Amino acid sequence: MDRYAQVMKVKRFDIEAGKLISVIHEIDAKELGVLPLDRIEITNLQNKKKVVTVVDTTTTMVGENEIGLFADVQKALGIKSKQAVEVKQSPQPESVALIKKKLEGKALSEKEIKQIVADIAHNKLSEIEASAFMAGVYIHGYTLDETAAMTKALVEDGKRIRFKKGPVVDKHSIGGVNGRTTMVIVPIVAALGCIIPKTSSRSITSAAGTADAMEVLADVSLSIKRIKKITEKTGGIIAWGGAVDLAPADDKIIRIEHPLSLDPEGQVIASVLAKKASVGSKFVVIDLPIGPGVKVSTREKAEVLSKKFVEIGKRLGMKVECTITNASEPCGNYFGAALEAKNALEILEGKYFDRVAEKSCKIAGILLEMSGKAKKGFGEKIAVETLKSGKALEKMLEIIKAQGARVLKSSGIPKAQFVAKIRAKNSGKAKKIDVKTLIKIARISGAPADQLAGVRMLVEKGKKIEKKSIIFEIHSENRQKLALAKKFALTKEPVEIK
């Protein structure tokens, strides 16, 4: 159908809206037959470039016959001056009807999910529409077919890396809170001939993400080209996933899910496996920590989730194994980027063999067995040997150097300027250690923005504690933050001594 077209003068707003939106006067909206949040098609009359935007109406921001365009829309249309554009009503994108279908509890086909992912990736859906979709997914869930389709759509929408050599292996932890096992696993398996192009996230709610901790030692904001080159050279890498466009739609979905902490199971599976598939991983271990306050609360839930991971992995051509680990006590004694990085490096340097080292060797062992680098039942043993022989450290130093080394020794990692010592009020045993509160203390002290901020535990669950001995230290580069963190720690008492 032909539509009525109106020529309008551009008013430029040099602000990024992060979405395709334009503003017209209420009178013109009536004239064009559109309501706020409807869509219009804008044509640059000089170069014939077209773009469809969501429209908002005003009586003050622009005059009649004027259209306000934000930086994103100006760029899409190639507009550089106060020129004229042609404006028409535009039908809703197809995926709006598909969102309604999902809200009504009907399953979407592979093609339909692909359409929604494409429209999210290219900013064609408004936040209202994308949010309604995620609410629908949260309430109705995905079928296995839908989860597989979502995973494929996320992979196809983003960029990919292909390695000539193999086996390509990978690992992921769902909702783990501390202990940088990745920084121990990657050098172990890479030292034994696996290819492990690990992309990690930064902290969202924890004291530090793996990308934050690795950044203390080396550069983690790497391009796809460099990730490929470094991994091909050294066998392993630990890069920040957010710096590469591996799955842009996924990043946008996570942003929409965040305000209401919606994380429907199917979307989590798709998000994790899409990132593995886009770097060509064939053997993947998913670590599922369980415990109170962790994402997955019970063993039963972890087992159901585990089966789904395995099944979706199979459909994407990946062999997936899940490990269910106990997270009722912290994994490792450190919370914060520099402290956790130091912990990982000290393990590789052979200074001690703690719970982080143990868990790392277990997961590395599974990867070695899955990929045929170790015989069934010998994976963990070989991992421990590789760690103790210093070969893993050697490989890690090679990786750190390839990523533009900042620090090469655990003793070279700087310590925070201000440290507060929290002492035991009475003697007894550490009965309970509240991980959530420790993370909160680390965050108040400045983590993750302040790399040196965080918490260093000096006690372990079940161990004896003398009255007035130090139970943990709080580290910070900012006096105000340290004082707030100390006050919070003294009020909350995260370590129960009885």
Next chain:
Amino acid sequence: MDRYAQVMKVKRFDIEAGKLISVIHEIDAKELGVLPLDRIEITNLQNKKKVVTVVDTTTTMVGENEIGLFADVQKALGIKSKQAVEVKQSPQPESVALIKKKLEGKALSEKEIKQIVADIAHNKLSEIEASAFMAGVYIHGYTLDETAAMTKALVEDGKRIRFKKGPVVDKHSIGGVNGRTTMVIVPIVAALGCIIPKTSSRSITSAAGTADAMEVLADVSLSIKRIKKITEKTGGIIAWGGAVDLAPADDKIIRIEHPLSLDPEGQVIASVLAKKASVGSKFVVIDLPIGPGVKVSTREKAEVLSKKFVEIGKRLGMKVECTITNASEPCGNYFGAALEAKNALEILEGKYFDRVAEKSCKIAGILLEMSGKAKKGFGEKIAVETLKSGKALEKMLEIIKAQGARVLKSSGIPKAQFVAKIRAKNSGKAKKIDVKTLIKIARISGAPADQLAGVRMLVEKGKKIEKKSIIFEIHSENRQKLALAKKFALTKEPVEIK
């Protein structure tokens, strides 16, 4: 808990965002421990005014230690220059947790619904959060208790009008498409001593809303004060509801529902009855047209809806009756503001008694009986008499004058400059009249922005039609729009002649 505070320099963006949002640099977001779409508390250090906004992050729009504030936030903080503000992380408003509760299928209490409505009304919820809420309501629905609570919350959130005299009556049509019965009912019942402070809407998807049609005759953008004054003087009024703040949260909810056409039943009931309750109506008739393409498709659905309207009305202290009417053919022969206004005035002038007149007298009759102005069984008869005696016309002219008359006679209503005549291709009977297509034709021709645009039907369902006789006219003030409408009409053939 005390929170870390940072002093930042204001960068002003003189643009209304229509919501409370601010923009900070990614580095400061990390420093403050917030992610995009989290909330921050901003304090104007000069006057101590505080406001909580949703935050977005950027690397280009503002520099480090700078905060971008849109016009709405500047106003809330009383900021007029490049001054400094203090910025802190802020917890989510309580209603975010309540939205999640609704998504999980749990019913909300009266207090909880009140909290959500207040946060929507005061722009404290982002579009993502409000949209997720409406998606939850769409999927899970409301219990009767929730619907009643929503209705009360909408009433309490807005302004109210109280009349000294009574009985205050009202009517509402759910998804009716044409035929301005309101413009006939209001003068009839007002002439007989009822108080009818009718607020009507403008067109959203139809050719004209009652407010659009009334605007052809008089001013409809009236303040609460004038609505009260005019109604107390004349007994009746027909005003545009959007001009008064009777239920601001409702307007915002409708805006969020629009992109996905979400209109959960409970929300529709609450929206309609809240507007009636806020003007103190005691007797209300709800007209439920049923038919294909209308909001309510079957008699069964209409009966279920009808019972809920009656029950919720009772809880709000209103007596509600519902009429279920057949909408498989158009109500009246006119589509468009001026054409429908002319139709109503001609009925009042006694020029003819068509289906619009018949339906109007039926509904007016019910209102008269409910309010005790007519004996049971005599309402409609009295309504017809009042219409035929000219008393209703007299009252209507009084109302039009009080609202600032533009036109006082049907013959004084102007006709569109351009008219296209659509003729029958063959002879036969009008078997089917497609109301949806006729509305589309009226809208393409310029309705509702162009008051004179629309469609005038010259045939009725079942009536004989000669070949080449005119079946309908398309009216427009714009040649381009008329040509598009004519082309569309000739392709779609909304009148089936057999």
